[in-house]
Amino acid sequence: MAKKDYAIKTTFWGVRGSIPTPGKDFIKYGGNTPCVEVRCGNTILLFDAGTGIRGFADSLRKEFGQSPPDLHILISHTHWDHIQGFPFFEYAYMKGVRINLYGGNTTSDIEKLILDQMRREYFPVTLFELSSDLRFRTLEDNPFHIQDIEIYYTHLIHPAMSLGFRVEYRGKVFVYATDNEILCEPEMQGYNERNIGYLIRNADILVAECQYTETEYRGKIGWGHSSIDQVIKISNAYGVKNLFCFHHDPRRTDKEIDRMMRHGEKIAKPPLKVFGAKEKMTFCV
Ligand SMILES: [Zn+2]
Ligand SMILES: [Zn+2]
Numbered sequence: 001m002a003k004k005d006y007a008i009k010t011t012f013w014g015v016r017g018s019i020p021t022p023g024k025d026f027i028k029y030g031g032n033t034p035c036v037e038v039r040c041g042n043t044i045l046l047f048d049a050g051t052g053i054r055g056f057a058d059s060l061r062k063e064f065g066q067s068p069p070d071l072h073i074l075i076s077h078t079h080w081d082h083i084q085g086f087p088f089f090e091y092a093y094m095k096g097v098r099i100n101l102y103g104g105n106t107t108s109d110i111e112k113l114i115l116d117q118m119r120r121e122y123f124p125v126t127l128f129e130l131s132s133d134l135r136f137r138t139l140e141d142n143p144f145h146i147q148d149i150e151i152y153y154t155h156l157i158h159p160a161m162s163l164g165f166r167v168e169y170r171g172k173v174f175v176y177a178t179d180n181e182i183l184c185e186p187e188m189q190g191y192n193e194r195n196i197g198y199l200i201r202n203a204d205i206l207v208a209e210c211q212y213t214e215t216e217y218r219g220k221i222g223w224g225h226s227s228i229d230q231v232i233k234i235s236n237a238y239g240v241k242n243l244f245c246f247h248h249d250p251r252r253t254d255k256e257i258d259r260m261m262r263h264g265e266k267i268a269k270p271p272l273k274v275f276g277a278k279e280k281m282t283f284c285v
Pocket of ligand 2: 179
């Protein structure tokens with residue numbers, strides 16, 4: 001088989017923040033909540049388990065049928081939009097499929113949080129009834145490794161704290177940083193540098209939330225989300241090459257996202273390129 005000429009392949013399955021958004025105004029970018037697949041060689045990482053995970057399952061079925069390789073799902077945090085696809089993930093119901101679920105330990109560990117999500121009051125099937133080989137891993141070491149992939153993480157600024165992940169593989173860097181408020185106050189710049197700046201430095205791919213326009217953000221300070229302007233400013237400062245604007249606001253129509261991306265392209269400085277993340281889009285580095 002020919003050797004792949006890239007190290008990391010990213011596929012977007014869900015890009016919408018907060019709540020799924022069906023409708024004719026949301027077709028181009030898609031309405032499913034966060035789920036991003038990252039392939040490093042033959043290893044499959046999945047960032048978040050929003051409703052986009054169903055599209056991921058469809059593609060997995062076409063490629064591997066009922067015998068996929070081990071899956072590694074990294075959960076940024078357990079707000080609904082980031083986990084609501086998990087109970088509908090068909091591979092969680094298949095005997096012989098190994099699923100590793102990684103998460104932080106803020107108020108509770110990841111196993112307890114998913115267990116609660118699948119209590120009978122909320123969903124007809126409990127976690128104990130899933131047939132897959134499900135393994136929960138509360139993150140402790142930093143960085144940690146999944147096979148030959150090195151992953152560093154940090155706590156972002158968001159209610160209940162979200163985790164940002166930096167994946168390094170064969171000299172390339174992928175960063176997932178969603179549900180994060182980049183602080184604008186001048187006295188917080190040092191904090192930004194140590195936190196998000198350190199995480200995203202020289203990233204080949206940065207998937208970052210750009211939920212608001214700058215004007216919207218001014219009315220939503222403290223909500224735990226960022227403006228596209230702030231994300232581009234910090235991406236420019238830390239040598240990011242490809243920014244995928246993500247976690248689109250549920251009210252943002254396709255036309256409005258197009259407009260936001262044109263604005264983003266204008267304020268980005270080389271080598272930074274700006275893209276609006278959309279479902280089924282792939283990108284390799
Ligand atoms: Zn979210
Ligand atoms: Zn959140």
